[in-house]
Amino acid sequence: MTYAIIGSGLVGTTLAGFFAAKGIPVLIANSRGPGTLGGSTAELGAGVKAVAVEEAVAADIVFFAVGSIAFKTVGAVLDDWTGKIVVDLTNGFMLPRDVQEAEFGGRLTSEVNAERVPGAKLVKAFNQLPFKVLAKPVPDDIGKRVVFVSSDHADASATIAGVAERLGFAPIEVGKIAEGGRLIQARASLVFQNLIKYPM
Numbered sequence: 012m013t014y015a016i017i018g019s020g021l022v023g024t025t026l027a028g029f030f031a032a033k034g035i036p037v038l039i040a041n042s043r044g045p046g047t048l049g050g051s052t053a054e055l056g057a058g059v060k061a062v063a064v065e066e067a068v069a070a071d072i073v074f075f076a077v078g079s080i081a082f083k084t085v086g087a088v089l090d091d092w093t094g095k096i097v098v099d100l101t102n103g104f105m106l107p108r109d110v111q112e113a114e115f116g117g118r119l120t121s122e123v124n125a126e127r128v129p130g131a132k133l134v135k136a137f138n139q140l141p142f143k144v145l146a147k148p149v150p151d152d153i154g155k156r157v158v159f160v161s162s163d164h165a166d167a168s169a170t171i172a173g174v175a176e177r178l179g180f181a182p183i184e185v186g187k188i189a190e191g192g193r194l195i196q197a198r199a200s201l202v203f204q205n206l207i208k209y210p211m
């Protein structure tokens with residue numbers, strides 16, 4: 012299984028740090044090209060490799076850590092995403108209302124985003140916490156930070172829950188995008204709390 016993160020901003024770099032900490036190789040790309048990423052990838056270690064977006068999209072699992080509008084641009088890099096899992100970290104509710112309406116027409120953002128990566132199995136995950144909270148260490152005896160995972164594809168949801176576990180989180184699968192997944196896309200729902208799962 013190969014992994015790539017598109018977006019080297021606040022949340023993309025944070026996510027890359029989780030891979031680096033667990034020694035899992037990951038590619039990372041941004042809009043300005045790999046030459047702009049030397050400093051941050053060197054800090055994270057040899058397992059994090061800066062590449063062009065075109066190389067990043069060749070990975071089996073591609074995390075979209077870009078804004079909601081850029082999601083469309085990155086989705087258009089491939090005509091066919093069949094065989095890949097795209098993890099959608101975007102929070103469309105951060106956009107101004109009129110832009111949300113124009114982009115998503117009242118639909119759930121991840122439903123629309125899924126259409127922007129045709130053939131891919133889209134999974135919504137890692138979007139519900141600010142990057143600083145996501146990155147805050149939780150002592151082992153206290154537990155693991157919860158991340159919510161939603162997809163219309165049960166196998167892809169299970170795969171990303173497995174990845175989240177390997178990265179040190181306690182994933183909770185909430186089902187399909189239009190069902191449990193709806194919660195992950197609504198500002199101020201319970202899932203936007205910093206939840207810790209205690210060891211049982």
Ligand SMILES: NC(=O)c1ccc[n+]([C@@H]2O[C@H](COP(=O)([O-])OP(=O)(O)OC[C@H]3O[C@@H](n4cnc5c(N)ncnc54)[C@H](OP(=O)(O)O)[C@@H]3O)[C@@H](O)[C@H]2O)c1
Nearest residue numbers: 018019020021022041042043076077078081101102141142
């Ligand atoms: N910040 C948070 O705490 C947080 C938490 C959870 C979820 N989210 C969501 O995660 C997404 C990213 O947030 P962020 O705060 O990390 O944003 P950010 O700091 O502005 O970073 C956005 C990244 O996307 C890259 N990008 C934009 N267009 C691109 C394109 N066409 N091709 C490749 N890369 C492109 C940018 O590249 P350049 O660096 O070259 O400009 C940048 O690295 C948003 O949808 C946000 O709602 C954010």
